[in-house]
Amino acid sequence: MLRAVRGGRAVWAPRGGSGSGSGGAKLGRPLRTAAPQRSDIFRELGPRLSRLGQALRGQLPESEGAWNSLRPHQNSPPPPERADVVVVGGGVLGWSVAYWLKTLENRRHGMRVVVVERDPTYSQASTVLSVGGIRQQFSLPENIRLSLQSATFLRTINEHLWVPNEPPIDIQFQPSGYLFLASEHGAATLEAGVKVQREEGAKVALLSPSQLKAKFPWINTENVAVASYGLENEGWFDPWSLLNAFRRKAMSLGVYSCVGEVTSFVADTADNTPGMPRGVGRVKYVNVRLPDSPEQQPVSCAIVVAAAGAWTGKLLDSATAGLQGSLTLRRLPIEPRKRYVYVWHCPGGPGLETPFLIDTSGAYFRREGIAGNYLGSMSPPEGREPDVGNLEVDHDFFQEEVWPRLAHRVPAFRSLKQVKSAWAGYYDYNAFDQNGVLGPHPQLPNVFVLGGFSGHGLQQSPAAGRVAAELLLHGSCAAVDVGRLAPGRLWGSEPLLEAAIV
């Protein structure tokens, strides 16, 4: 029977090889040389189980990458429905106000402060793209006082912002000072400014061209009539460390941080007293649009702090779309202006003593590290502002405008061949008078405007945040009288001009 089957075509294929192998004395199947099957299972069991464990843990709702359909906003929770103060904008000014509000409040957890930031990666924020300098050489006493108090804050930053069980904060401050050069044309303004700075307590020295050459031999003093050099409390630091320090401390004090974009305010005039002028109302709700969704969350609040940096004007414009009644808001002249920063390497350049030098033409540079790298730029002249739609860098601007001026002032830079790296950032530019705006909006009394610092917001942020918090909590600020910086002046006819804008 078997033979008959085997002779023809076998219906079933015999196991382990061709037909000639079965039933005979010869063993057709070769001996196995691999390890036995049993230990394979156990050897791979350990790694397989750990991979399975990792995959399962990754799916748990609490882990970083998991997505839970029932709770899609696990990692970026929506803002609460009710809050006391909503700070729009999570840059250094916004977090500074949040920190000071929680520090100066009378009772612990007496206020609910919510900070709403639209971009948690800070890809376009002015704070982190800034060059990070701090100076007291301004012409306005309010600016000098704000800078001095900020410098004291930065010096004692661990007393204010240290959180237990974290390493001490290091903002990497470089106390090298600012050096402003002035030609004969600007010498009188510079000297008047130094007089005001000395009255306020800043330590600034005036240098003649020969003293300048003796101190900094690499400068070409042609066309320099006088120079002012900051001796103390001036230099540059790391803005990201400051932002993170404020954020961490504020969150440890109970500030809520939310990701979202404030699209509109809901205001009405129902609470107006009879004596108030027409066209004034109070904001009742702030509409926050959640990230990656059309969902809007209305947050009812008592006070709104508009610290959105370069987009404060746009925020207040669009936010008045939901106004009831006949409130037409005048436009706030705070807008973004694009500025470039270039980094280059020059081995024979100025040494360790290099200050933050600002040339008579407006070009500036400073040392970066100790390996011969420098970074610098120039503010474009009036009327030739670059387009603010994106953060693309224009390298021709360096070749044509910045480098000739810097190479004229510092002959060592003539030999530099190329730019190592460059980036662009926005100034929150106050188109009216390039000075900060601090105070309640004249038409929406519970909206506090904090912005428009035009390039010196970072260095004044600790003190400006404190002044804003004191104005909100106590109604007046003892340390610095910032009545002149109120937003009301923006629609008047007297600009509060600042002479030393870089």
Add this chain to the structure above:
Amino acid sequence: MAAALAIRGLRGGRIPPPPHPTGPLRGAASGALQRLGEWFYEVEVVLGWAERLRRRRLRRKNAHYSFIQSLHGHNVAAACFAMSCGGRVRFEGQQRWLCADSRGRWSPEVLQFHHVPVVAVDLSGSQLTYDGLDNFVLLTKLQHLDLSGCPHVDDWALGRLHVFGDSLQELSVARCPRVTERGLATLHQLPKLRCLDVGGLAVQSPGLLRILLEEMLPQCRVLGMEMEEGDPPEAPPELGQPPPLCDSAVIGGRVVPKWH
């Protein structure tokens, strides 16, 4: 006590670690308290109080001696402050250093130096801070300043030394844990400096920094920053051989102490 502090600072001992804000608690106790503080709010609050108390004590130690200054002049006030910190002072025309005794009290003979300028201050190993330098900024003839081993002297405090630009010839910031290359860059304001001791500082690329310092201060002798990282300070010269430039024998971070 004061003398012991002075010697420990002068003798090139170990670098004091940068004072962590939780303070100089040592050993297992501080680690256990910190771990408890991570779990219990009460412990965290108590640790915060302890930190605030420590800071208040430091501030009181570095108070401005304005009363003595108004009464006896800024030289005497600076000398009294230095001695109460555990340091030593030397006046112009004097050979010996004045310091406080083991109990921390200084003798009233210092009050007779009303109009004599202070030329040398030795504050090594003391708890001097930025605010404590208020007592010294009016000294116009200071030539020698020793701040080695001070755990609270940082880059901000170095930025204040520009006031001694006309007179300071010897400066030591060896083994100050908070001083970095950023503070050293401000020392170009001291053109009369002849001897700078920067041994034992926590900097990256000490060799490069030494070259940059020598370029910045061409007439100054830079001690203590060797080409290889982690190199021990230079060996002191044999006894009997006069020390080359600095007369207070601050060489390579090691000092032959001068007894008075």
